[in-house]
Amino acid sequence: MTRTLRDVNDVIERLWPLTGAEDWDAPGLLVGDPEQPVEHVLLAVDAVRATIDEVLARPAGLLLVHHPLLMRGVTTVAEDRYKGALIARLIRGGAALVAAHTNADxxxxxxxxxxxxxxxxxxxxxxxxxxxxxxxxxxxxxxxxxxxxxxxxxxxxxxxxxxxxxxxxxxxxxxxxxxxxxxxxxxxxxxxxxxxxxxxxxxxxxxxxxxxxxxxxxxxxxxxxxxxxxSHWASEWLWLDAAAAALVEALPGLDVSVSELRTDPWDFVVTQEVARPVG
CATH class of the missing domain: 3.40.1390.30 (NIF3 (NGG1p interacting factor 3)-like)
Structure with missing residues (x-):
């Protein structure tokens, strides 16, 4: 079932009211025309190249993330900067971006x-x-x-x-x-x-x-x-399944899925044996 971005975002803001966000936070609708169609929602902790590619793999997508892409002020969305490049990819691909951050905490x-x-x-x-x-x-x-x-x-x-x-x-x-x-x-x-x-x-x-x-x-x-x-990412990733279930209940028939991609920024660690002093 196809719904508009406005329809889906209204439900998102009912489930995770923006009034619950901290003053410094910037959740809500970040990219998209409220009247554009939404046929599937992908949930992820972060809006990064990998999760945006994932939502763009199918048409009329909405990426619902925990961390706002534009939480701190920017002075340019030029495409040689990663935020500008990601926003441009979303717009050209016809996908929307919404964040539920401290209002989902x-x-x-x-x-x-x-x-x-x-x-x-x-x-x-x-x-x-x-x-x-x-x-x-x-x-x-x-x-x-x-x-x-x-x-x-x-x-x-x-x-x-x-x-x-x-x-x-x-x-x-x-x-x-x-x-x-x-x-x-x-x-x-x-x-x-x-x-x-x-x-x-x-x-x-x-x-x-x-x-x-x-x-x-x-x-x-x-x-x-x-x-x-x-891990910051791991501690919040658990929430995605609960959020997806809430969306499915509120919007029957809408295709909702959770990204399995790891967007924790660290790739490997070298451990050292820790020997405590005697006495």
Whole structure:
């Protein structure tokens, strides 16, 4: 069934309202004529050459991504710059581009909510609640039974799509974990939040050296969680299946699929044996 871009985007904005986006964010309709036809929707985390080629393989496509292509200001869309080149390819190919970013982070079945579900957490609440108390940034909840930090790290390695950087952990691999805070995507801004400090473990992505080091030292004083750092792309890729299911339910008959392409920017890693000092 063919629908217009306006039809599909109206549903997208109902499922992931733009009012939920952070002030600095730039989600929404990025490329396309609202009246152009949409016969299939492809979901991906990133609008890059590979995912745009994928949506252009068939006519009348819409690429729904998590990360806005134009989140930061640009002064040119010349085709010798990658953003200009990608936008031109979309327009010439008759495909549209829509982003659902922080507005898809805060909702039920959003990026952090899905990560919490996959970890098997219950009694889940937002780390930073919105006015309704049930939506908001990040999630915190409990496992049915305590598990070791090492077991949880290994579970995440199986839950998340494989990436070169894998899963990194800070803490004793045998320490018991029951209460877990999660934030899909970059989450070191929440390291000092009371709900994160009160958890046994914080799972997020893009942890920088200084915030992670400071959180680790604080945890040694008994005031803070162990840390697990995963790929930014992988932590948000899990959301795509939930988003696709929501679109299919709202738009019966529309062809909706999830890209299996890995758009994590890292291609390989060289590991080194870590030997802790004795004593």
């Amino acid at each position: 805060v909702v039920r079945d959003g990026t952090s909510d899905v990560l919490a579900q996959r970890l098997g957490l219950h009694d889940v609440t937002p780390i930073v609640p919105a006015a309704d108390g049930s939506t908001g940034l990040g999630r915190v909840g409990e496992l049915a039974e305590p598990q070791s930090l090492g077991d949880i790290a290994r579970s995440l390695a199986g839950i998340l799509p494989a990436t070169a950087t894998g899963v990194r952990a800070s803490g004793d691999g045998e320490q018991p974990v029951r209460r877990i805070a999660v934030c899909g995507g970059a989450g070191d801004s929440l390291l000092s939040h009371p709900a994160v400090r009160a958890a046994d473990l914080y799972v997020t992505a893009d942890l920088r050296h200084h915030p992670a080091s400071e959180a680790r030292e604080q945890a040694l004083l008994g005031d803070g969680p162990a840390l697990i750092d995963v």
